[in-house]
Amino acid sequence: MRSATYPPTRKRVVNMIMLSLTGICALLVVSVLIFVLGYLFINGALSLNWNFFTKLPVPVGENGGGMANALVGTGKLLLLASAIGVPIGLFGGIYLAEFASSRTASFVRYTTDLLNGVPSIVMGIFVYTLVVLPMHHFSTYAGGIALGIMMIPIALRSTEEFLRAVPRALREGAMSLGASKSQTIRTVVVPAAIHGIATGIMLDLARVAGETAPLLFTSFNNQYWSPGWNQPSASLPVVIFNYAISPYEDWHRQAWAAGFVLLSGVLLTNIIARFILSRRTHLAGS
Amino acid sequence: MGSSTVTPADAGNSRNLGAPKNFMERVRKGDEVAYLITFMAALSIVLITALLAQHLWANSALSRHKFGWSFVTSKIWNPVLGDFGALPFIYGTLVTSVIGLLIAVPIGIGAAIFLSELAPKKVSNFLTFLIELLAAVPSVIFGLIGIFVLVPILKTVVPVLTSHLSFIPILSGTFFGYSFLTAGIVLAIMIVPFIVSISREVLLAVPNSQREAMMALGATKWDVTWLAVIPYAQKGIIGSIFLALARALGETMAVTMVIGNVPEIHASILSPGYTIASVIANEFTEATEDIYLHALIEMALVLFVLSMIVNAAARLLMLTTGIREVRE
Numbered sequence: 087m088r089s090a091t092y093p094p095t096r097k098r099v100v101n102m103i104m105l106s107l108t109g110i111c112a113l114l115v116v117s118v119l120i121f122v123l124g125y126l127f128i129n130g131a132l133s134l135n136w137n138f139f140t141k142l143p144v145p146v147g148e149n150g151g152g153m154a155n156a157l158v159g160t161g162k163l164l165l166l167a168s169a170i171g172v173p174i175g176l177f178g179g180i181y182l183a184e185f186a187s188s189r190t191a192s193f194v195r196y197t198t199d200l201l202n203g204v205p206s207i208v209m210g211i212f213v214y215t216l217v218v219l220p221m222h223h224f225s226t227y228a229g230g231i232a233l234g235i236m237m238i239p240i241a242l243r244s245t246e247e248f249l250r251a252v253p254r255a256l257r258e259g260a261m262s263l264g265a266s267k268s269q270t271i272r273t274v275v276v277p278a279a280i281h282g283i284a285t286g287i288m289l290d291l292a293r294v295a296g297e298t299a300p301l302l303f304t305s306f307n308n309q310y311w312s313p314g315w316n317q318p319s320a321s322l323p324v325v326i327f328n329y330a331i332s333p334y335e336d337w338h339r340q341a342w343a344a345g346f347v348l349l350s351g352v353l354l355t356n357i358i359a360r361f362i363l364s365r366r367t368h369l370a371g372s
Numbered sequence: 373m374g375s376s377t378v379t380p381a382d383a384g385n386s387r388n389l390g391a392p393k394n395f396m397e398r399v400r401k402g403d404e405v406a407y408l409i410t411f412m413a414a415l416s417i418v419l420i421t422a423l424l425a426q427h428l429w430a431n432s433a434l435s436r437h438k439f440g441w442s443f444v445t446s447k448i449w450n451p452v453l454g455d456f457g458a459l460p461f462i463y464g465t466l467v468t469s470v471i472g473l474l475i476a477v478p479i480g481i482g483a484a485i486f487l488s489e490l491a492p493k494k495v496s497n498f499l500t501f502l503i504e505l506l507a508a509v510p511s512v513i514f515g516l517i518g519i520f521v522l523v524p525i526l527k528t529v530v531p532v533l534t535s536h537l538s539f540i541p542i543l544s545g546t547f548f549g550y551s552f553l554t555a556g557i558v559l560a561i562m563i564v565p566f567i568v569s570i571s572r573e574v575l576l577a578v579p580n581s582q583r584e585a586m587m588a589l590g591a592t593k594w595d596v597t598w599l600a601v602i603p604y605a606q607k608g609i610i611g612s613i614f615l616a617l618a619r620a621l622g623e624t625m626a627v628t629m630v631i632g633n634v635p636e637i638h639a640s641i642l643s644p645g646y647t648i649a650s651v652i653a654n655e656f657t658e659a660t661e662d663i664y665l666h667a668l669i670e671m672a673l674v675l676f677v678l679s680m681i682v683n684a685a686a687r688l689l690m691l692t693t694g695i696r697e698v699r700e
Contacts, residue, residue: 092590093590093591098592100592100594101593101594104594104598105486105594107482108486108489108490111478111481111482111483111486112483112486112487112499114483115479115480115483115506115564115568116499116502116503119503119505122506122509125517126516126517173413174413177409177410177412177413178410178416178417180413181410181413182414185406185407185411186414190414193418194418196687197417197418197421198417199687200421201417201420201421203679204424204676205622205624205649205675205679207649207672208424208428208622208672210652211652211669211672212423212427214656215431215669216423216427219431267403267406268405268406269402271406272402272406292508296510296511296513298510298512299624302653302656302657323510323625326512326513327625330519331629338520342520345512345516348510349510349513353505353509
């Protein structure tokens with residue numbers, strides 16, 4: 087029997103149109119990504135030169151110069167951020183997965199989600215009132231603290247997720263050999279999940295590396311090498327912002343170059359981390 | 373969560389299995405120390421969040437006392453005279469977010485339907501990977517693209533499209549490139565990956581029996597999707613939209629770079645405006661007087677409360693669908 091009577095032609099046409107539309111939507115979203123990447127890579131790569139990595143910015147009006155100080159500044163900020171975000175996220179995640187009762191766990195989890203939902207500019211204001219106001223000046227410390235707090239939620243949630251995925255049999259095996267709870271966690275559970283935890287933290291770092299708003303009034307900016315951790319520091323995202331809204335042609339060129347460097351770093355980290363993750367889950371599933 | 377995972381209750385049981393009864397022995401073996409260290413870490417998160425709310429509240433006291441509720445209803449923003457009203461900024465934040473959603477929601481859900489219902493698994497996974505990469509692009513990069521690519525394009529396209537439509541209030545006025553519309557488009561690009569990736573996951577979680585029952589009746593693929601799959605996944609999809617909205621409200625850099633930064637309320641989406649996040653970013657370092665500083669911190673408080681409400685609504689919706697993990 088042919089199915090010519092049902093569905094009727096009208097339904098077939100609607101079907102065709104709507105399904106094609108969903109395909110067009112998907113294509114549109116992907117092409118936006120390709121457009122953004124393509125534009126940035128072409129423009130950025132053309133603007134990039136060796137001076138960018140080795141020279142300091144030059145005064146307004148002169149051409150040339152680079153962003154060596156901003157590159158180092160971003161590195162220092164990320165170092166500080168990991169020093170705060172990684173231990174709190176890691177230990178907090180261990181607490182949630184291994185120690186907490188389910189009521190405490192859901193309360194901490196809820197607070198973490200709350201903290202994660204705080205807009206980045208609000209985080210900047212918070213750290214300003216917390217660190218910059220008492221110290222009376224902007225500093226690299228303040229910027230690192232802002233980024234560090236922003237790292238905590240994701241570090242914690244990914245640590246908890248990967249610890250929970252460790253099979254129960256592993257824990258029981260260790261305990262049946264007489265290991266205490268903390269020995270089990272230290273020598274069996276965490277090592278079994280360490281790849282996942284590490285990639286989670288990599289992704290987390292890539293996310294905060296591009297944050298601009300929390301740095302505007304914490305680490306501020308600096309034309310020169312930052313004289314110390316206690317002083318304002320340049321950072322790639324803030325310099326991109328300042329250069330992009332300036333009226334100078336050569337600064338625009340450098341903003342593109344900096345954007346290219348920042349985006350390459352962020353996307354490369356993402357691709358590597360996701361590759362590692364997909365391979366691990368594949369192994370676990372087989 | 374598979375059956376092999378350990379719930380907190382299970383973990384509690386297995387702790388009792390191996391744990392020595394004696395407190396001193398537990399201390400020596402490190403259990404109490406480990407508990408204390410990890411508990412402190414978890415506690416510090418609660419403390420930081422509480423401290424954040426307290427600091428925003430305490431450091432906006434001057435402005436809260438002086439202006440009261442008129443802070444959110446007044447549209448005068450004059451730092452020189454010390455008059456501060458947040459309405460133009462709240463308006464700008466809401467308008468740009470709504471424009472962003474109007475563009476991103478249909479496209480995002482369409483793409484999610486394609487990825488979950490039509491595309492072969494490998495293609496779907498690859499495209500989702502690409503779309504999630506788009507979510508990783510820092511906001512300042514979108515601002516860069518916005519200023520140097522989107523604004524020039526819109527400047528040539530929009531006047532042609534709207535030249536005969538200027539009798540409509542929301543499309544009236546002269547267009548300079550920097551506007552609510554520009555900011556809304558940039559926001560749409562930034563939030564669409566979240567809508568796609570969460571909606572896709574929600575759609576994939578719809579049981580196949582839901583589809584098969586309707587297919588057995590001879591329905592077309594679209595009818596199955598529209599009448600059997602989407603209603604089932606409705607709450608999760610709305611949750612994803614709320615999450616996207618929360619992000620759009622707090623988005624700072626990209627919007628600041630393309631909205632024009634004029635604290636005025638206009639019906640036309642072609643005119644320049646200002647948002648809460650943008651005014652904080654632009655004026656905070658210039659705020660030398662205490663009342664000015666406190667007014668800006670009160671803005672941050674308003675933004676904080678707004679995004680907390682939207683986030684809570686999103687989480688409530690996601691909870692009911694059983695999608696626990698909300699990825700950033």
